[in-house]
Amino acid sequence: MDIAAIRERIAGDMTAVDRIIKARLQSDVALINQLGHYIIGGGGKRLRPMVTLLMARAAGHAPEDERHALLGATVELIHTATLLHDDVVDESAVRRGRDTANQIWGNEASVLVGDFLYTRAFEMMVELDDNTVMAVFSRTTNRIAEGEVMQLMHVHDPDVTEPRYHEVIYRKTAVLFEAGCRLAAELARPGDETAIRAAADYGRHLGIAFQLADDALDYDGSAETIGKNIGDDLAEGKPTLPLIHCMANTDEPGRAMLRSAIEDGGRERIDAVADAIARTGSIAYTRALAEQEAAHAEHALEAFPDNDFRTALRSLARFAVGRNH
Numbered sequence: 001m002d003i004a005a006i007r008e009r010i011a012g013d014m015t016a017v018d019r020i021i022k023a024r025l026q027s028d029v030a031l032i033n034q035l036g037h038y039i040i041g042g043g044g045k046r047l048r049p050m051v052t053l054l055m056a057r058a059a060g061h062a063p064e065d066e067r068h069a070l071l072g073a074t075v076e077l078i079h080t081a082t083l084l085h086d087d088v089v090d091e092s093a094v095r096r097g098r099d100t101a102n103q104i105w106g107n108e109a110s111v112l113v114g115d116f117l118y119t120r121a122f123e124m125m126v127e128l129d130d131n132t133v134m135a136v137f138s139r140t141t142n143r144i145a146e147g148e149v150m151q152l153m154h155v156h157d158p159d160v161t162e163p164r165y166h167e168v169i170y171r172k173t174a175v176l177f178e179a180g181c182r183l184a185a186e187l188a189r190p191g192d193e194t195a196i197r198a199a200a201d202y203g204r205h206l207g208i209a210f211q212l213a214d215d216a217l218d219y220d221g222s223a224e225t226i227g228k229n230i231g232d233d234l235a236e237g238k239p240t241l242p243l244i245h246c247m248a249n250t251d252e253p254g255r256a257m258l259r260s261a262i263e264d265g266g267r268e269r270i271d272a273v274a275d276a277i278a279r280t281g282s283i284a285y286t287r288a289l290a291e292q293e294a295a296h297a298e299h300a301l302e303a304f305p306d307n308d309f310r311t312a313l314r315s316l317a318r319f320a321v322g323r324n325h
Contacts, residue, residue, distance in 0.1 A: 001315035003045065003323075006054070009312045013053040014046065016069035021076060024120050035101050035113045039080055042096050048075045051206065051316060052180035055199050058301070058309040061188035067128055068184060074128075074137070075180040077121040082144055082176075084114035089152065090236055132186055140179040147171025156237035158259040162244055166208075169215075174207030181206075198303030202313065205300065209293035210320040215240040216286040217324070219277055234273055237265035241289070243273070245282040254279075290321040 007014060025036040049072030056068040086092070087100040088107045094100065102110040118141065125137050150168050154160045181203030185196045218233045219242050233240045239247075239262050247258050254276050261269040277283060294317040304310050 001312060003319055006312045006315055006319070007046075007050060009308055010050065010053045010057060013057075013069055013072070014050065016066070017046070017049045017053070017072045017076065020069060020073040020124075024073065024077070024124065027116070031105070031109060032113055032116055035105050035109055036117065038104070039084060039101050039113075040076075042098060044096060046076060047210070047316075048079050048176060048180055049073065051177060051203065051313070052184050054309050054313050054316065055181040055202065056184035056188050058304045058307065058313055059185045059188035059195055059199065060305070061184070065187070067187055070124055070128060071133070071180070071183055071187065074121045074124045075176060077117045077124070078137070078141060078144075079176060081114040081117035081121070082148075082172075084110045084117070085148070088114075089148065090232075092232070128187075130187070133183055136179050136183055136186075140175050143171045143175045147173075147175070151238070154239060156263050156265060158239060158247065158262040160239045160244060162241065162248075165239070165241055165244055169208060169211040170204070173211040174204050177203035177207030177210070179203070195303055198300045202297045202300040202317075205293045205297035206317055206320055209290045209297060209317065212241065212286055212290035212293065213321045213323065216242060216283050216290065218242075219274055220283045231267055231270040231273075234261060234270060235265055235267050237262055241286045242277050242282040245285050246273075246277045246280045249280040249282070250276055287321065294318065294321045 021040055022037075025033065025040060027033055027036075052072045052075050053068060056071070061068050083095070084101055087095060088102050088110050091102075092100050093103045100110075101113070121137075125134055147168050147170070150164075151172060154164065154168065178200050182196055182200035185192070185199035189195045215233065218231065218240065234243070243258065243262065247255055250258065257269065257272055258276060261273050297317040298314050301310050301313055
């Protein structure tokens with residue numbers, strides 16, 4: 001099942017999410033409207049609300065219950081806020097093949113509109129009128145912020161270990177997938193701890209698989225398909241798993257070159273780094289770990305009835321690691 005077929009399973013729910021997002025982006029401040037609609041309309045996969053809605057359906061939520069669309073929209077606004085802040089921190093100029101918001105409107109506007117999206121998301125959480133939703137999302141946004149700070153501490157640090165890297169990608173990426181899936185099951189099956197735990201496990205493993213695949217693509221994709229420049233992580237001095245694995249498995253001259261490349265950043269050594277990564281099988285290693293995480297995500301789905309939505313979630317785990325963008 002390809003991504004279009006997966007999305008089709010919940011087309012009506014996704015339409016409701018888009019409608020909610022557009023309505024909640026409205027502000028009497030013109031710049032918020034302009035920048036907010038630009039970033040939301042950037043052609044993203046809407047993967048996080050899609051996962052949330054599929055999990056809700058797999059867990060048996062009633063179609064007339066509109067809380068899950070609101071939940072999916074809240075997840076997307078939190079994610080979009082993190083993108084605005086990320087692009088400022090990373091000084092990114094391109095995302096999804098388009099100029100970033102900070103490139104067009106400046107860093108100040110991007111940060112402040114990101115704050116607007118966060119606070120709008122919290123207004124929507126209040127509307128769900130569920131203490132668990134508030135508790136989970138509050139903890140989640142806190143962990144995302146911690147992950148961003150941890151990643152900042154790792155920039156230009158060639159001594160980042162694999163466990164430290166995994167902690168960053170859990171907090172930066174996987175924790176929001178985990179929260180959306182957990183809360184989808186929580187609202188659909190309140191008190192069913194087995195289903196809630198399985199949903200959270202699926203989201204966590206899917207998010208980790210997705211980020212591992214992303215980090216592999218940074219050295220093994222093409223700018224046209226992934227929508228950003230190849231080697232962006234290296235240029236920003238970020239030691240992601242392909243680099244970390246390569247550092248641990250190359251010879252001493254190779255290690256010295258990689259250390260220098262990470263410490264200095266930039267793209268001057270991208271060809272040499274890519275060659276070293278290829279020689280050490282670091283892309284294959286990263287992809288193998290992504291496959292393991294996807295398999296764990298699929299295993300978690302056994303807690304739910306075998307229906308079209310569970311099948312779609314299984315296909316989504318395959319898509320997360322098999323994509324080229």
